[in-house]
Amino acid sequence: MTSNRYDVIIVGGGPAGLCAAMYAGRGMLSTLLIERGMPGGELLNTELIEDYPGFESILGRELAVKMTDHARKFGASFLTDNVEGVKRLPDGDFEVKTDMGKTFTAPSVIVTAGGTPSKLGVGGEKEYAGKGVSYCAVCDGAFFKGETIAVVGGGDAAVEEAQYLTKYATKVYVIHRRDEFRASAILQQRLFANPKIEVIWNKTVEEVEGGERGVTGLRLKDTVTSQVTTLPVTGVFIFIGFKPNTGVIKEHVKHDESGYVFTDTSMMTSIPGLFAAGDLRHQLTRQITTAVGDATTAAIAVEKYLAEKKETAGVGAS
Numbered sequence: 001m002t003s004n005r006y007d008v009i010i011v012g013g014g015p016a017g018l019c020a021a022m023y024a025g026r027g028m029l030s031t032l033l034i035e036r037g038m039p040g041g042e043l044l045n046t047e048l049i050e051d052y053p054g055f056e057s058i059l060g061r062e063l064a065v066k067m068t069d070h071a072r073k074f075g076a077s078f079l080t081d082n083v084e085g086v087k088r089l090p091d092g093d094f095e096v097k098t099d100m101g102k103t104f105t106a107p108s109v110i111v112t113a114g115g116t117p118s119k120l121g122v123g124g125e126k127e128y129a130g131k132g133v134s135y136c137a138v139c140d141g142a143f144f145k146g147e148t149i150a151v152v153g154g155g156d157a158a159v160e161e162a163q164y165l166t167k168y169a170t171k172v173y174v175i176h177r178r179d180e181f182r183a184s185a186i187l188q189q190r191l192f193a194n195p196k197i198e199v200i201w202n203k204t205v206e207e208v209e210g211g212e213r214g215v216t217g218l219r220l221k222d223t224v225t226s227q228v229t230t231l232p233v234t235g236v237f238i239f240i241g242f243k244p245n246t247g248v249i250k251e252h253v254k255h256d257e258s259g260y261v262f263t264d265t266s267m268m269t270s271i272p273g274l275f276a277a278g279d280l281r282h283q284l285t286r287q288i289t290t291a292v293g294d295a296t297t298a299a300i301a302v303e304k305y306l307a308e309k310k311e312t313a314g315v316g317a318s
């Protein structure tokens with residue numbers, strides 16, 4: 001085996017990737033995990049985690065370190081680099097190329113590349129990104145101490161992160177395009193009980209307004225009356241969902257209308273040997289627990305897939 005050939009290559013180092021690496025390493029597979037940043041993925045964008053069994057409350061970054069150490073303990077190799085593409089070769093193996101010019105091969109790949117925050121696509125959003133427009137409360141919340149800010153969205157992320165942002169901001173408006181949230185009941189209950197939060201229903205953001213010092217307000221449109229108003233805020237946190245990062249898969253893989261990858265019950269995609277786990281997979285919900293569940297199945301399925309492949313090759317050779 002050459003140094004750039006592995007039994008399995010894992011693309012992405014969030015909870016799914018780290019768990020897959022832990023299981024694959026423990027299964028004695030030579031394992032390479034490629035992650036462009038710090039391992040941890042979305043864990044690094046989450047302050048407190050309260051829904052991971054065994055940890056009533058743990059910091060996201062602390063869980064990320066624990067998962068990384070755990071995967072390393074079982075022998076997985078880590079590479080910090082951006083995967084440019086995963087391509088299937090004529091013999092059924094995969095070639096994984098990185099931005100730094102490295103090429104690896106493996107008979108199986110688990111893609112756990114997660115997703116990227118969706119954008120509103122309105123004027124000012126790009127212009128004021130990093131100057132008041134943010135997609136990460138944990139990263140940027142502390143810049144808004146004592147200020148009045150807004151959160152856009154009505155899912156778990158918006159409702160949970162609005163709550164977190166009240167640690168810093170004096171007032172947090174939550175702007176939602178409908179008159180009810182899709183967030184889970186317990187998160188909604190906490191949000192409604194927080195006196196620093198005010199919900200603005202039935203409004204869409206038409207424009208992010210600003211000046212030299214960054215965001216100054218939001219132009220809002222009422223979805224019922226079409227009335228346009230301006231809300232003065234110095235920051236806006238946008239949590240309107242994720243787009244799956246499937247761009248690394250260079251072959252056609254079956255997916256749903258939003259781009260989430262279809263898998264079978266073993267997490268295998270429509271391409272034999274190519275597995276998907278975590279947030280980029282088509283499924284009901286996207287939690288840390290579902291990501292690690294997917295990853296467990298994928299890593300065990302890889303072991304079986306490789307054993308069967310070896311057996312078939314052995315039969316062919318005799």
Ligand code: NAP
Nearest residue numbers: 153154155156157158160177178182239240241242285286
């Ligand atoms: P999500 O559940 O897809 O919610 C996106 C929200 O943004 C929805 O309320 C949607 O409105 C709104 N939205 C979408 N496009 C919009 C636009 N252009 N303008 C204004 N609003 C827009 O996404 P998420 O909150 O990021 O959560 C993603 C997944 O992660 C979910 O499965 C969630 O359960 C999970 N998650 C879980 C936790 C937790 O349990 N602690 C925390 C974070 C995320 P509509 O409701 O009108 O469609």
